[in-house]
Structures are given as structure tokens and as C-alpha cells.
Amino acid sequence: MGSRFSFFLFFTFFFLCNFSHLSIAQRLNFTSFNGSISPWSPTQNQTLLSPNSEFSAGFLSVPNSRNQFNFSVWFTKVPSNAVVWSAKSSVNSSDAIVFDSSASLTINSRGQLLLNDSSGKILWTPENPSTNSSSATLFLDNRGNLKFGSWESFQFPTNTFLPNQSIQETIFSLNGKFKFVNSLNLVLNSTSDQYYSTPSPLKSMDEAGRVDMVSSFFLTSDYGDTRLRKLVLDDDGNLRIYSFYPEEQNQWKMVWVALQEQCKIKGKCGANAICMPGEDSYSSTYCVCPSGFIENPGGVQQSGCSRRTQLTTNTKFLRLDYVNFTSNTGQMTQIEARNFTFCEARCSSDPECLGFGFKYDGSAYCVVLKQLLFGYWSPGTETALFLKVDRSETATSNFTGMTEILQTTCPVQISLPLPPKDSNTTTRNIVIICTLFAAELISGIAFFWSFLKRYIKYRDMATTLGLELLPAGGPKRFSYSELKAATNDFSNLIGKGGFGDVYKGELSDHRIVAVKCLKNVTGGDREFWAEVTIIARMHHLNLVRLWGFCAEKGQRILVYEYIPGGSLDKYLFRRRVVPVNSNGEEATPGHDPVPDPNTMQKPILDWNVRYRIALGVARAIAYLHEECLEWVLHCDIKPENILLGDDFCPKISDFGLAKLRKKQDMVTMSRRRGTPGYMAPEWITTEPITSKADVYSFGMVLLELVTGIRNFEIQGSEMKSEEWYFPGWAYDKMFKETRVEDILDNEIKYCYDSRAHFDLVTRMVKTAMWCLQDRPELRPTMGKVAKMLEGTVEIMEPKKPTVFFLGGE
Numbered sequence: 001m002g003s004r005f006s007f008f009l010f011f012t013f014f015f016l017c018n019f020s021h022l023s024i025a026q027r028l029n030f031t032s033f034n035g036s037i038s039p040w041s042p043t044q045n046q047t048l049l050s051p052n053s054e055f056s057a058g059f060l061s062v063p064n065s066r067n068q069f070n071f072s073v074w075f076t077k078v079p080s081n082a083v084v085w086s087a088k089s090s091v092n093s094s095d096a097i098v099f100d101s102s103a104s105l106t107i108n109s110r111g112q113l114l115l116n117d118s119s120g121k122i123l124w125t126p127e128n129p130s131t132n133s134s135s136a137t138l139f140l141d142n143r144g145n146l147k148f149g150s151w152e153s154f155q156f157p158t159n160t161f162l163p164n165q166s167i168q169e170t171i172f173s174l175n176g177k178f179k180f181v182n183s184l185n186l187v188l189n190s191t192s193d194q195y196y197s198t199p200s201p202l203k204s205m206d207e208a209g210r211v212d213m214v215s216s217f218f219l220t221s222d223y224g225d226t227r228l229r230k231l232v233l234d235d236d237g238n239l240r241i242y243s244f245y246p247e248e249q250n251q252w253k254m255v256w257v258a259l260q261e262q263c264k265i266k267g268k269c270g271a272n273a274i275c276m277p278g279e280d281s282y283s284s285t286y287c288v289c290p291s292g293f294i295e296n297p298g299g300v301q302q303s304g305c306s307r308r309t310q311l312t313t314n315t316k317f318l319r320l321d322y323v324n325f326t327s328n329t330g331q332m333t334q335i336e337a338r339n340f341t342f343c344e345a346r347c348s349s350d351p352e353c354l355g356f357g358f359k360y361d362g363s364a365y366c367v368v369l370k371q372l373l374f375g376y377w378s379p380g381t382e383t384a385l386f387l388k389v390d391r392s393e394t395a396t397s398n399f400t401g402m403t404e405i406l407q408t409t410c411p412v413q414i415s416l417p418l419p420p421k422d423s424n425t426t427t428r429n430i431v432i433i434c435t436l437f438a439a440e441l442i443s444g445i446a447f448f449w450s451f452l453k454r455y456i457k458y459r460d461m462a463t464t465l466g467l468e469l470l471p472a473g474g475p476k477r478f479s480y481s482e483l484k485a486a487t488n489d490f491s492n493l494i495g496k497g498g499f500g501d502v503y504k505g506e507l508s509d510h511r512i513v514a515v516k517c518l519k520n521v522t523g524g525d526r527e528f529w530a531e532v533t534i535i536a537r538m539h540h541l542n543l544v545r546l547w548g549f550c551a552e553k554g555q556r557i558l559v560y561e562y563i564p565g566g567s568l569d570k571y572l573f574r575r576r577v578v579p580v581n582s583n584g585e586e587a588t589p590g591h592d593p594v595p596d597p598n599t600m601q602k603p604i605l606d607w608n609v610r611y612r613i614a615l616g617v618a619r620a621i622a623y624l625h626e627e628c629l630e631w632v633l634h635c636d637i638k639p640e641n642i643l644l645g646d647d648f649c650p651k652i653s654d655f656g657l658a659k660l661r662k663k664q665d666m667v668t669m670s671r672r673r674g675t676p677g678y679m680a681p682e683w684i685t686t687e688p689i690t691s692k693a694d695v696y697s698f699g700m701v702l703l704e705l706v707t708g709i710r711n712f713e714i715q716g717s718e719m720k721s722e723e724w725y726f727p728g729w730a731y732d733k734m735f736k737e738t739r740v741e742d743i744l745d746n747e748i749k750y751c752y753d754s755r756a757h758f759d760l761v762t763r764m765v766k767t768a769m770w771c772l773q774d775r776p777e778l779r780p781t782m783g784k785v786a787k788m789l790e791g792t793v794e795i796m797e798p799k800k801p802t803v804f805f806l807g808g809e
């Protein structure tokens with residue numbers, strides 16, 4: 001009885017508690033606001049909830065000001081940056097209406113929603129709500145749209161668009177500096193200067209991360225998951241899409257961004273100043289004055305720079321590499337100029353001309369500037385700016401050294417001699433190569449290292465080169481007949497890769513392309529499309545660019561830029577060409593190599609170029625692994641997949657394709673191709689394949705760059721042994737016998753000067769040894785590998801890679 005009673009008591013107590021809790025909840029959270037519960041004031045602590053509780057609306061206290069509020073909509077369950085809408089004073093303003101706690105929101109008898117202060121002054125009212133007095137309620141729908149009659153907050157966005165919201169109205173950044181107009185253009189509000197436009201006007205975004213445009217659409221990097229998402233015009237002037245990851249410390253992750261290079265946003269710096277990418281090239285920037293200019297009292301960012309010496313009629317030009325000024329329209333004139341002299345003369349003779357931009361690619365690009373506004377430095381410009389200064393000006397440009405930095409990734413101009421035809425020319429050419437290299441070293445190295453330290457961060461900018469060229473709408477979709485016409489009915493076969501055959505072609509716009517017909521691709525059209533979009537989004541100077549695709553009649557075709565230089569193996573293994581058998585498949589290694597007259601034409605790569613190739617490839621893989629919003633493994637790194645572009649700039653091909661295959665297929669494919677030597681041990685174990693598998697493959701390529709020996713080619717008597725393992729052999733020569741010369745490529749051994757090259761070569765070999773460690777966790781990340789090659793981190797003594805055999809078929 002007693003226990004029954006206490007149970008009853010307990011139950012009542014529980015019920016009461018629960019009830020009172022409910023009643024508080026009712027008081028604090030409501031699903032609609034109407035005349036019967038009006039007024040609503042900030043002190044009531046009441047929140048209007050959407051039926052699914054995802055969104056809340058109500059009064060928020062404004063930070064850093066006591067007793068000040070605004071009226072906003074926010075994501076209920078998001079701890080930071082949750083606000084998506086605030087009541088503004090006008091559509092052409094970015095300012096939220098801010099008021100104190102005496103104000104209240106009321107619905108009067110005529111069905112008007114009013115926010116008024118204690119004196120009765122109306123602070124805010126929805127624009128043309130057209131309601132009936134009887135049915136007037138304010139409510140928040142499941143999409144975060146606040147509605148009152150026909151009025152919707154979605155029609156009056158502040159700085160954010162939500163999924164399912166029509167992207168139509170102009171939004172301002174909260175600081176009012178920037179605006180996004182016509183769902184197309186990013187504009188600096190104060191001057192109406194545009195700095196970005198989407199390929200076609202945006203229409204709306206969905207919860208899975210697809211953004212529809214008028215003529216096409218694009219996907220966010222995490223496309224597919226249903227998440228809380230928002231498209232925001234940030235205070236730095238960039239337009240970004242964020243996704244909310246409750247499972248990863250409740251953070252918003254950026255999954256799309258309009259401008260990869262922050263400095264291209266106008267208004268970052270004052271007049272005459274140049275915007276530079278900061279340490280973290282994706283978000284921070286800072287401003288510097290060009291040579292001959294000094295900072296104005298208000299600071300470079302606000303007030304810009306002014307001349308040290310006023311211009312007289314006697315002037316000269318200072319060259320600033322990779323600098324572009326994008327002054328107001330009307331203040332810059334593009335003129336037709338066949339040559340540099342013409343451009344220079346034109347600017348010299350015009351007293352209004354303050355400088356000119358010149359592009360060194362024969363495109364006759366010459367821009368005469370009458371204003372020096374919105375200057376920025378970016379390797380993507382491929383332009384030099386010639387700044388007019390007074391002849392008495394003594395300052396020298398400090399923007400030239402950056403050219404050298406870029407050369408570590410991709411040289412601007414190098415010409416290598418063709419390989420020797422007979423012994424006489426051999427000697428001559430070796431002399432030429434060595435002299436060239438020595439000259440490059442002497443003139444370069446002092447110069448180079450002094451800048452290297454200072455401009456190390458700009459180097460990373462090279463990685464973003466060309467990012468702007470990516471159409472936000474994703475890759476172009478080609479029809480099968482278009483590609484058939486472009487490749488002349490697939491007649492010009494230029495390569496056979498693991499993923500399919502490659503044909504050379506020419507598009508109707510005269511672009512030369514490499515068309516790859518994929519084999520054994522699983523998945524439907526939609527999955528394929530999604531993957532291709534992700535691949536196309538990966539832009540890096542050292543990645544082959546994907547221009548389009550075709551998915552028709554069961555065909556899976558990728559259209560890439562054509563890289564004329566061919567693949568690295570043709571340069572590296574010139575005397576040891578693997579014969580191609582009648583099926584077009586490469587024969588298994590071990591045959592006596594037959595020199596192929598075609599490959600004999602490829603020039604010898606000198607140490608400097610090999611180093612640059614290594615660095616470029618390392619950076620591109622690091623980009624795929626770490627910097628891409630999408631985490632991408634290459635899974636098939638080998639010399640055949642490293643193409644050499646102009647000036648031997650390395651370009652990785654076939655990246656991202658591994659996603660279209662399963663692990664089993666990858667193993668079989670690589671075995672059949674006879675390239676097991678590049679596969680990390682975990683490929684044949686049950687261990688998961690991580691980015692460290694790519695690191696292993698890269699290590700192998702790096703060692704091959706130094707030795708000129710294909711890792712699985714058995715050569716010479718001492719290498720005949722079954723136990724011979726290429727990395728182990730190189731390790732012993734390098735660290736046990738300390739006979740570096742023994743592993744160097746015979747072709748350029750004569751060029752090796754231990755004083756000049758020891759450091760470079762040692763760095764390459766040590767890095768390779770770390771990459772080739774048997775255990776994935778012992779291998780460095782690709783980002784670290786790039787740093788090791790650069791020489792910006794110390795490289796510890798590596799352990800010897802132990803014997804690893806993939807075993808026979």
C-alpha cells in the first residue's frame with residue numbers, strides 16, 4: 001500500500017514536473033505569433049520555432065552593445081554562425097534594425113505586423129504583406145522562411161541564401177562593402193566595380209548540395225549528403241557555400257567558393273597598393289606598396305600608397321612580375337600591340353598613362369592604365385606590369401624574384417638540348433647542358449635563396465593557378481558525335497592506359513584535346529556525372545585539366561587538355577624502352593630493350609628539371625590529398641601518368657579515376673599493366689588504402705628520376721638476384737657505401753657536380769626513402785614530402801626499406 005502510494009506520488013510528481021516543463025516550453029517556444037499573444041518583446045525570451053524545430057526566429061542581443069537587439073532567424077541547433085536572416089532597414093542596406101528591450105512586435109487589429117519602440121515609432125514592418133486582419137499570423141516554415149501573409153523573409157534576404165530559397169534578390173555582406181547582384185555578379189558596392197560573375201545566374205540550391213543555374217548547375221564538394229547548408233556573401237567579399245557537420249565538432253565546412261584567389265576581390269587595398277595572398281592563401285591577404293611608392297598615413301589597406309618621387313616628363317618603367325591592376329572601366333584601355341616596344345612607347349608618350357600590363361605569350365595583350373586601382377599579385381595572371389616611375393627613382397622592383405619561385409614548380413623558359421646523335425655531339429651537348437646548368441646556378445642560386453625564404457608563401461599560390469578558369473557549371477558535356485568528329489572517328493590513338501585508350505582530337509573551337517574512352521566503369525550516368533564534376537573541380541598547375549565528358553550509349557569518355565610533351569617515362573627510360581607487343585599492350589619487363597627511334601628524340605632532363613618535376617608532382621598530389629575540398633587518392637602514380645607540358649612542366653593525368661573503380665580492379669589492372677613496382681605493400685594486404693599508398697608510388701617515381709632506372713627492370717649482373725629490391729639497393733649505395741654516383745642516371749652522370757648537386761640529389765633520395773617505408777604510418781604525408789623536397793623541413797635519416805615483393809601472377 002505504502003509503496004503504491006509512493007508510486008502514485010512519484011507519478012504525480014513526475015507528471016507535474018513534466019507538465020510544468022511543457023508549460024514553460026509553451027511559453028518560450030511557439031509555432032506561430034498572432035494577435036492573441038501580441039505583443040512580443042525581447043524580454044519575454046520567446047522563440048518562434050519552425051514545425052521541424054530546425055529554425056528559430058526571435059530577438060537576438062547584438063554583441064558588444066548592452067540591451068540592444070535585432071530580430072532574426074537562425075538555425076536552432078547550430079552553436080555558431082547560425083543567423084540566416086535579420087530584419088533590415090531597407091533592401092539596399094546591409095544594416096539590421098537594432099533596438100532596445102522596450103521595443104515590441106505587435107499585430108494590431110488591422111492585421112499589421114509592427115515593430116515599434118516605446119514611443120510608438122514604427123521601426124520595421126514587412127513590405128506589402130497583404131493580409132486579412134482575421135488570419136494574420138507570423139510563422140516560420142520548415143525551410144527557415146518567415147511568413148506573414150504574402151510576405152516572406154526569403155524575398156528579403158540579408159547575406160544568406162538557404163536551400164530551396166530562390167536566389168534572385170541582391171544580398172549584401174554584413175559590413176555593406178560587397179554585394180551579389182542579379183544572382184550573377186559580385187560587386188564592390190562603393191564603386192560598382194565587378195570582380196566575379198558566375199557562368200550563368202544562380203537559381204537555387206538544394207539540401208544535397210546541387211546549385212541550379214539558368215543554363216546548367218554545379219555541385220558542392222560534399223554533394224549527396226542531406227545537410228544544413230547556406231550560401232553566404234561573407235564580409236571578405238567572397239561567396240561561399242557552407243555545410244554543417246554536427247559529427248565534426250559542430251563546424252561549418254566550406255564546400256564551394258566563388259573566388260579561389262582572395263586578392264581578386266576588389267577593394268582589398270587602397271589606391272596604388274598591391275594585394276598579396278597571406279600565409280593561408282585561401283583566406284587571408286595583405287597589402288604592400290609597389291617599388292617607388294610609400295605607405296600613406298592611413299595605412300596601405302585603407303589609404304593606399306603614394307609616389308616617393310613625382311613624375312616629370314623624364315620617366316622609366318619598373319617591371320612587376322605577376323601583377324595586374326584592374327582599375328575602373330574607362331581608366332584602362334586594351335590596345336593592339338604586336339610587340340613590347342610599341343606598348344612601352346605608347347605609355348611613355350602619354351602623360352596620363354601610369355603603367356601598362358604586358359602578356360608574354362604573343363597574345364598582343366597590352367593594357368594602358370590611367371589609374372592604379374585594385375592591384376593584385378597572382379601567378380595566374382601570366383602578366384608583368386610595367387609601372388611608370390620618374391627616371392630619378394632609385395628603387396628597384398622587388399616583384400621580380402617571385403618569378404624564380406614559380407620556376408621551382410614550372411620553369412618559365414628553359415630549353416634543353418636534344419639528345420646526342422653521335423659521340424662528338426655527345427660531348428658537346430654534355431658541355432652545353434652542364435654550362436647551362438652552371439650558369440643557371442650561379443646567376444640563380446644567390447638570388448633564388450634570398451627570395452625563397454621571403455616569398456615562400458607565394459609559391460603556394462602557384463597551386464591555385466588557373467582555378468578561376470573552372471566553370472562553376474562543371475565540365476562541358478559533349479555528345480558522342482561531337483567527339484567522334486573531333487577525333488576523326490577515333491583514328492589517332494596516342495596512348496593506352498589502364499583506364500582506357502586515348503585519342504588525339506581537335507574540338508570545333510580548335511582546342512587540341514586528348515580523348516580518353518574509359519573501360520569497365522561501374523555506376524549509372526548520375527554517379528559518373530557527379531564524379532566527373534569533382535575531377536573537373538580539381539585545378540592545379542600540375543594536373544592535366546579536364547574539359548568535358550561524354551556519357552552516352554553506355555560510353556564513358558573524358559576530354560582532357562592535350563599535353564604535347566608526352567609522358568615522363570619516355571624521357572627517363574630512353575635507352576630502356578619497354579617494347580610494345582602486337583596487341584598494343586606493354587610486354588612484361590625483363591626483355592632486352594629495343595630502342596625506339598621516336599623516343600630517341602626526347603631531350604635529356606638535367607638535374608634542375610628533374611628536381612622541378614619532382615616538386616611539381618609532389619605539390620599536385622599534396623593538393624589532391626590535402627587542399628582539395630574533396631579528398632582524392634590518385635592510386636596510379638607512375639611515370640606514364642606524368643605528362644610534360646611546356647618547358648617540362650609536369651602534369652599529372654588520370655587523377656580521380658580510381659574512384660570509379662574498386663580496389664580489386666585496381667590491383668588486377670596494375671598487375672596486367674606490368675607496373676606492380678609502384679604499388680604500396682598495402683595493396684596486396686587487407687589493410688585499407690590511404691593517401692600513403694600514393695606516397696609510396698611517388699617515392700618510387702622520385703627514385704627513378706634520380707637513377708633513370710625503371711624500378712622493376714632487372715639490369716646488370718648484380719641486379720639479377722631474386723632478392724634485388726630497387727629501394728633497398730639505392731639505400732645501400734647512398735647510406736651504407738655512400739657512393740651516390742653509383743645510383744645516378746648514366747645519361748647525366750657527367751653533369752653531376754658533387755658540390756653543386758649533392759644537396760639536391762641527397763634531398764631527393766632521402767625523401768624517396770621516407771616515401772618508400774613499408775609501413776604506411778612511417779611515410780610522411782604528401783604535404784610534408786613537398787616540404788622535404790623544398791628543403792624547408794629537416795629530413796631525418798630514413799630507415800632502409802625492406803624487401804617487398806608483390807609476387808608473381
Ligand SMILES: *[C@@H]1O[C@H](CO)[C@@H](O)[C@H](O)[C@H]1NC(C)=O
Binds near residue numbers: 024028
Ligand atoms: C524551445 O525549443 C528549443 C529548440 O527545440 C529547445 O531546445 C528548448 O528546450 C525549448 N524551450 C523549452 C523551454 O522547452
Ligand SMILES: *[C@@H]1O[C@H](CO)[C@@H](O)[C@H](O)[C@H]1NC(C)=O
Binds near residue numbers: 033035036
Ligand atoms: C494564436 O497563437 C496561439 C499560440 O500559438 C494559439 O494557441 C492560438 O490558437 C492562435 N490564435 C489564432 C486566432 O490563430
Ligand SMILES: *[C@@H]1O[C@H](CO)[C@@H](O)[C@H](O)[C@H]1NC(C)=O
Binds near residue numbers: 043044045
Ligand atoms: C529572459 O532571460 C534573461 C536572461 O536569460 C533573464 O534575466 C530574464 O529574467 C528572462 N525573462 C523572462 C521574462 O523570462
Ligand SMILES: *[C@@H]1O[C@H](CO)[C@@H](O)[C@H](O)[C@H]1NC(C)=O
Binds near residue numbers: 060070071083085
Ligand atoms: C543580429 O544579431 C545577431 C546576434 O548578435 C548577429 O549574429 C547578426 O549578425 C545580427 N544581424 C545583422 C544583420 O547584423
Ligand SMILES: *[C@@H]1O[C@H](CO)[C@@H](O)[C@H](O)[C@H]1NC(C)=O
Binds near residue numbers: 091092
Ligand atoms: C535599390 O537599389 C537599386 C539599384 O541601385 C534600385 O533600382 C532600387 O530602386 C533600390 N530600391 C530601393 C527600395 O531603394
Ligand SMILES: *[C@@H]1O[C@H](CO)[C@@H](O)[C@H](O)[C@H]1NC(C)=O
Binds near residue numbers: 104
Ligand atoms: C506599438 O504599436 C502598437 C500598435 O500601433 C500599439 O498597440 C503598441 O502599444 C505600441 N507599442 C509600444 C511599445 O508603443
Ligand SMILES: *[C@@H]1O[C@H](CO)[C@@H](O)[C@H](O)[C@H]1NC(C)=O
Binds near residue numbers: 130131132
Ligand atoms: C481574406 O480572407 C478571405 C476569407 O477568409 C479570403 O477570401 C480572401 O482571399 C483573403 N484575402 C487575402 C488578401 O488574403
Ligand SMILES: *[C@@H]1O[C@H](CO)[C@@H](O)[C@H](O)[C@H]1NC(C)=O
Binds near residue numbers: 142143163164
Ligand atoms: C525543396 O524543394 C524540393 C523540390 O522542389 C522538394 O522536394 C523539397 O521537399 C523541398 N524541401 C523543403 C524543405 O521544403
Ligand SMILES: *[C@@H]1O[C@H](CO)[C@@H](O)[C@H](O)[C@H]1NC(C)=O
Binds near residue numbers: 172175
Ligand atoms: C551601396 O552603395 C550605394 C550607392 O553608393 C549606397 O547608397 C548604399 O548605402 C550602399 N550600401 C551599403 C549597404 O553600404
Ligand SMILES: *[C@@H]1O[C@H](CO)[C@@H](O)[C@H](O)[C@H]1NC(C)=O
Binds near residue numbers: 289290291398
Ligand atoms: C617591396 O619594397 C617596398 C619598399 O622597400 C616594401 O614596402 C614592400 O613591402 C616590398 N614588397 C614586398 C612584396 O616585399
Ligand SMILES: *[C@@H]1O[C@H](CO)[C@@H](O)[C@H](O)[C@H]1NC(C)=O
Binds near residue numbers: 338339341342
Ligand atoms: C612593333 O610593332 C609595331 C607595330 O605594331 C611596328 O611598327 C614595329 O616595327 C615593331 N617593332 C619591332 C621591334 O618589331
Ligand SMILES: *[C@@H]1O[C@H](CO)[C@@H](O)[C@H](O)[C@H]1NC(C)=O
Binds near residue numbers: 326359382383
Ligand atoms: C587584368 O585585369 C583585367 C581586369 O579585370 C582583366 O581583364 C585582365 O584579363 C587581367 N589580366 C590578366 C593577364 O589576367
